[in-house]
Amino acid sequence: MRKRVAVMDLGTNTFHLLIVEGHPNDLKELRHDHVAVRLGEGGINKGLIQPEAFERGLNTMKSFQQYIEYFDVKEVKAIATSAMRSAANGKDFMQQVKAETGINIETINGDNEASYIFYGVKASDIxxxxxxxxxxxxxxxxxxxxxxxxxxxxxxxxxxxxxxxxxxxxxxxxxxxxxxxxxxxxxxxxxxxxxxxxxxxxxxxxxxxxxxxxxxxxxxxxxxxxxxxxxxxxxxxxxxxxxxxxxxxxxxxxxxxxxxxxxxxxxxxxxxxxxxxxxxxxxxxxxxxxxxxxxxxxxxxxxxxxxx
CATH class of the missing domain: 3.30.420.150 (Exopolyphosphatase. Domain 2)
Structure with missing residues (x-):
């Protein structure tokens, strides 16, 4: 049975969606989107997601959810990094995304982020x-x-x-x-x-x-x-x-x-x-x-x- 999974990397500038199926050494990419959400715009050093950025982020997550449904993906992981980690209203954003799309966003600390990056880079054989x-x-x-x-x-x-x-x-x-x-x-x-x-x-x-x-x-x-x-x-x-x-x-x-x-x-x-x-x-x-x-x-x- 070929496994089908979706990964979302919700960064400070860009939200990425990657939907693939298969095994680690035999992957078929079904969908790869990156949207310039600019979540940190106007508020990154103030520790706040501004209303326009909040709206852009929410709309992007809604469109990602449509692709997840279209490709009938059951296993989904959404990872949020620095901007959401440090924003006072980061939790509000995650709760609203959960309420409107069913997607559960997981914030990871910098240490975990670095580990994931290592395993990603390792897979590129560089x-x-x-x-x-x-x-x-x-x-x-x-x-x-x-x-x-x-x-x-x-x-x-x-x-x-x-x-x-x-x-x-x-x-x-x-x-x-x-x-x-x-x-x-x-x-x-x-x-x-x-x-x-x-x-x-x-x-x-x-x-x-x-x-x-x-x-x-x-x-x-x-x-x-x-x-x-x-x-x-x-x-x-x-x-x-x-x-x-x-x-x-x-x-x-x-x-x-x-x-x-x-x-x-x-x-x-x-x-x-x-x-x-x-x-x-x-x-x-x-x-x-x-x-x-x-x-x-x-x-x-x-x-x-x-x-x-």
């Missing part, structure tokens, strides 16, 4: 013998996982996601140099525990988990005139110099230039700037030359658990 830093830049939090293909050595989730950093530092466009320096300083203060762990475990590779790294990869390939289809990709390896040039251009760009770039999805048009700053700062700080992208992340980790 991890090897050498130690990697898996970096998942979400809207609300960033997960730092030091691991190889066999195990996690250290992990932590920090509430410094792209939406929070943007709200705090990116008020003028293009972002001024002093604001970029302020982001660097802030990261160094917040990430002290990570830097201590990085010294202990020699990190050879940086693996960016989906999100902004998908955008970096698409821009890199499309500007060379190559085809790029995320649906057929599990992972991607960057040319370091290419990535440095590309992120440099994004950091110095203005809103209109990014908006006009067909390879940046609307929800990432502004957040890609702080995501670029974080990526570049860590590459430099850790002296990393090998950078990859895993198209698999939290939802694939949850999926692996459900189908195991």
């Amino acid at each position: 991890l090897g013998e050498k130690n990697s830093l898996i970096l998942d830049i979400g809207g609300g939090s960033i997960e730092f996982i030091i691991a190889n293909e066999r195990q996690i050595f250290w992990k932590q989730s920090y509430e410094i996601g792209a939406a929070r950093l943007m709200d705090k530092f990116h008020q003028t466009d293009p972002i001024p140099e002093d604001a970029v320096s302020a982001v660097h300083q802030y990261l160094d203060e917040v990430l002290e525990s990570f830097y201590t762990a990085a010294k202990k475990y020699h990190i050879e590779n940086l693996v960016g988990s989906s999100g902004a790294f998908e955008t970096f990869a698409e821009i890199a390939e499309r500007t060379k005139g190559n085809n790029f289809d995320l649906k057929t990709l599990k992972s991607y390896r960057f040319d370091k110099q290419e990535l440095v040039k590309l992120t440099d251009k994004l950091i110095h760009s203005n809103h209109q230039q990014r908006l006009d770039n067909p390879y940046i999805i609307p929800v990432r048009v502004d957040m890609i700037v702080v995501a670029s700053i974080v990526t570049r700062h860590l590459m430099k700080k850790l002296k990393i030359n090998s950078i990859c992208m895993s198209a698999y992340s939290l939802k694939e980790g949850v999926l692996a658990e459900m189908l195991s």
Whole structure:
């Protein structure tokens, strides 16, 4: 009997729905949606889901429920992360979703989130013998996982996601140099525990988990005139110099230039700037030359658990 399951990853910026059937090594994707809900818009650092964002989230969950019914899925898991975890009205949102759709949303802590991300990235076959830093830049939090293909050595989730950093530092466009320096300083203060762990475990590779790294990869390939289809990709390896040039251009760009770039999805048009700053700062700080992208992340980790 082929198992049919639905996984929802309800992030700060985007709500994902993935419906598949089969076994871990033989999966058929029935539906894959991602909706730019922007749950943290206007309230992420105030710890509140604003009314418009609340409404967008609720409507998206209603449409997800229709697909779950259409594909007759019996096993459903909805995981909420940073924005819902930290919002004063996060519980109200979950209760209303339950009342109107029957979907039970489960909030997970940063530690569990990091574990799921590791299992998702592991399934993309990008991890090897050498130690990697898996970096998942979400809207609300960033997960730092030091691991190889066999195990996690250290992990932590920090509430410094792209939406929070943007709200705090990116008020003028293009972002001024002093604001970029302020982001660097802030990261160094917040990430002290990570830097201590990085010294202990020699990190050879940086693996960016989906999100902004998908955008970096698409821009890199499309500007060379190559085809790029995320649906057929599990992972991607960057040319370091290419990535440095590309992120440099994004950091110095203005809103209109990014908006006009067909390879940046609307929800990432502004957040890609702080995501670029974080990526570049860590590459430099850790002296990393090998950078990859895993198209698999939290939802694939949850999926692996459900189908195991």
